[in-house]
Amino acid sequence: MMWWRKFEERLFYVLMIFSTASLVILLLVILLSIFLKGVPYLSWEMVSQTPKGGYYFGREGGILNAIVGSLYLSAGAVFLALVFSLPLALAMNIHMRTYKRTLHVIRFVLDLLWGIPSIVYGAFGFTLMIYLGIKASLLAGIITVAIFILPIMVRAMDEVMKNVPVTLLESAFSLGSTRTEVAFKVMLRQTLPGIITAVLLAFGRGIGDVASVLFTTGYTDNIPTSLFQQTATLPLAVFFQLGSPIPEVQNRAYAAAVILTLIILIISIATRLLGRGYNKTRIN
Amino acid sequence: MATTITYYKLRKIKDRIVSGWVKTMVGLVLLLPVVIAISLLSKSWLILGHSGLSELLFSSVWRPLAGEFGFWPFIISSVWVTFLGLIFTAPICLLSAIYLTQYGSKRLLGMMQPVIDILAGIPSVIYGVWGILLIVPAVGSFLAPLLGIETSGFSILAGGFVLAVMLIPFILNILIEIFRTVPRDLFEASLSLGASKWHTIKHVLLGKTFPGIISAFGLGLSRAFGETIAVLMVVGNVVAIPKTIFDPGYPLPALIANNYGEMLSIPMFDSALMFAALLLMAIVILFNIFSRWAIIHFEKKQ
Incomplete structure (x- = not known):
């Protein structure tokens, strides 16, 4: 049976290398197929103009409305979520640092919230919209996306803040600082790059999600000028145009997919660079 | 001396306010899943009263216009x-x-x-x-x-x-x-x-x-x-x-x-x-x- 064991060992070794390599191959295949299909249809017109008359029959125009709409939506949602998540993360790591059991419960709830699919948030946002009496609009979308990215943001910040040495906080306390001062002058300053990373992560999630905004933002060819107007978003632009029977419109969907992928790649690289800087300046 | 005391009080008040804000956020987030569940439940009350849970889950007839909703x-x-x-x-x-x-x-x-x-x-x-x-x-x-x-x-x-x-x-x-x-x-x-x-x-x-x-x-x-x-x-x-x-x-x-x-x-x-x-x-x-x-x-x- 010795030969079998040797064979098994070799076999699994090869399989392991194969599957690890397949991760890289998969990523390359996905990016390549998106770029090869979409880049030929990419033009300056695409990113600099809103849809003109007859755009959805293949005439001229671009998807500037969706690009700007997506940026507005994600930026607004990130800002709103930050107002809630930053104090929460600070509370968990300063005010409640010693309440282990409560912390367990909070982290558990946050993880549960993270696990809820975005389409459920979309449905919830929709009911919320009706209760509040607002129509499908940029504001409704911002609220929905903010709720959806909130747990992601808090958990990402929490992970960074958890690692700040207790001694650092305690020495600040022993010098007579209040909890607020420790939170904002010590904790926040120590973990700023980590917080920015969390924000970028949430921004990327927010800009790429369709299911949560499907019900709540509507869709329009104009760039929104107020919070109460409908707005187009980039992923929805990809989705809608791909469903069109006209080839020119479909091709624009592929081009829009390239733009969305590029935005996500830029965010990803920025996050990575920040993370590196953070590791260099950290005290512990 | 007086200024130190007011400064100290100011810091205290600031801390109170911020701590209150921070704790409210904790409460809100803990309530969030409950709020989501309740609002979805209240919305689906109508259909639950109309055709019972087991019919909804296990019926395979899906004709929304005729009022038949089977999710199977x-x-x-x-x-x-x-x-x-x-x-x-x-x-x-x-x-x-x-x-x-x-x-x-x-x-x-x-x-x-x-x-x-x-x-x-x-x-x-x-x-x-x-x-x-x-x-x-x-x-x-x-x-x-x-x-x-x-x-x-x-x-x-x-x-x-x-x-x-x-x-x-x-x-x-x-x-x-x-x-x-x-x-x-x-x-x-x-x-x-x-x-x-x-x-x-x-x-x-x-x-x-x-x-x-x-x-x-x-x-x-x-x-x-x-x-x-x-x-x-x-x-x-x-x-x-x-x-x-x-x-x-x-x-x-x-x-x-x-x-x-x-x-x-x-x-x-x-x-x-x-x-x-x-x-x-x-x-x-x-x-x-x-x-x-x-x-x-x-x-x-x-």
């Missing part, structure tokens, strides 16, 4: 797609996680991390576009003819495949975390008794982390169940109980997403879709709780 075809489609996704993704995740933590160097893991992160960051609509470009034709005009089956390619199989790729970064990250926690000396004890490296991995590593592995796939499952747009784009969206994996399906999230436009005009339809969302949330939360419980249990044992 959608539930079955969801289960099929999720199941296929997990089957495809499991070996790749396990093998790469073992390789990256046990065989590969630290540098390799460092180099692979961005790859995993980017895979995790790609929006689901992009996965959907990729599925339409590559997977659907591959299933429709390559795999199916090979087996002598007629299909458009938009099928449960395509949905499962796209889902599998989307699940890789999610499950792989958890597995890597779990495999890292296994103490080194356990490994060395096994190796010093003459067991080969693979033998040790098979019995010590996988045996020791078994609950963790199960819960990683449980979390993956709950993520897969709620995935909407990417699956919707490649799965075909036909209301029928799929017989083979080459048939089109219609998972629950796709049902909600596709019918948004029409639902507003018919209250009962609106209520049915909210019930679908509630159902989705209930299933996902159940799997989540189970998996997290398993992980906590596993950490305690370590």
Whole structure:
């Protein structure tokens, strides 16, 4: 049976290398197929103009409305979520640092919230919209996306803040600082790059999600000028145009997919660079 | 002296206000899942009163205009797609996680991390576009003819495949975390008794982390169940109980997403879709709780 064991060992070794390599191959295949299909249809017109008359029959125009709409939506949602998540993360790591059991419960709830699919948030946002009496609009979308990215943001910040040495906080306390001062002058300053990373992560999630905004933002060819107007978003632009029977419109969907992928790649690289800087300046 | 006292008071007041703000946020977030569940439940009350829970879940007649709402075809489609996704993704995740933590160097893991992160960051609509470009034709005009089956390619199989790729970064990250926690000396004890490296991995590593592995796939499952747009784009969206994996399906999230436009005009339809969302949330939360419980249990044992 010795030969079998040797064979098994070799076999699994090869399989392991194969599957690890397949991760890289998969990523390359996905990016390549998106770029090869979409880049030929990419033009300056695409990113600099809103849809003109007859755009959805293949005439001229671009998807500037969706690009700007997506940026507005994600930026607004990130800002709103930050107002809630930053104090929460600070509370968990300063005010409640010693309440282990409560912390367990909070982290558990946050993880549960993270696990809820975005389409459920979309449905919830929709009911919320009706209760509040607002129509499908940029504001409704911002609220929905903010709720959806909130747990992601808090958990990402929490992970960074958890690692700040207790001694650092305690020495600040022993010098007579209040909890607020420790939170904002010590904790926040120590973990700023980590917080920015969390924000970028949430921004990327927010800009790429369709299911949560499907019900709540509507869709329009104009760039929104107020919070109460409908707005187009980039992923929805990809989705809608791909469903069109006209080839020119479909091709624009592929081009829009390239733009969305590029935005996500830029965010990803920025996050990575920040993370590196953070590791260099950290005290512990 | 007076200024120091007022300054001190000011700091105190500031601290009170900020602490209050901070604690309110904690309360709000703890209430959030309850609020979501209650609002969806109140919306689906209408349909629950109209046709009872068991009929909703197990009837396979879906005629919204006639007031008949059976979710069975959608539930079955969801289960099929999720199941296929997990089957495809499991070996790749396990093998790469073992390789990256046990065989590969630290540098390799460092180099692979961005790859995993980017895979995790790609929006689901992009996965959907990729599925339409590559997977659907591959299933429709390559795999199916090979087996002598007629299909458009938009099928449960395509949905499962796209889902599998989307699940890789999610499950792989958890597995890597779990495999890292296994103490080194356990490994060395096994190796010093003459067991080969693979033998040790098979019995010590996988045996020791078994609950963790199960819960990683449980979390993956709950993520897969709620995935909407990417699956919707490649799965075909036909209301029928799929017989083979080459048939089109219609998972629950796709049902909600596709019918948004029409639902507003018919209250009962609106209520049915909210019930679908509630159902989705209930299933996902159940799997989540189970998996997290398993992980906590596993950490305690370590």
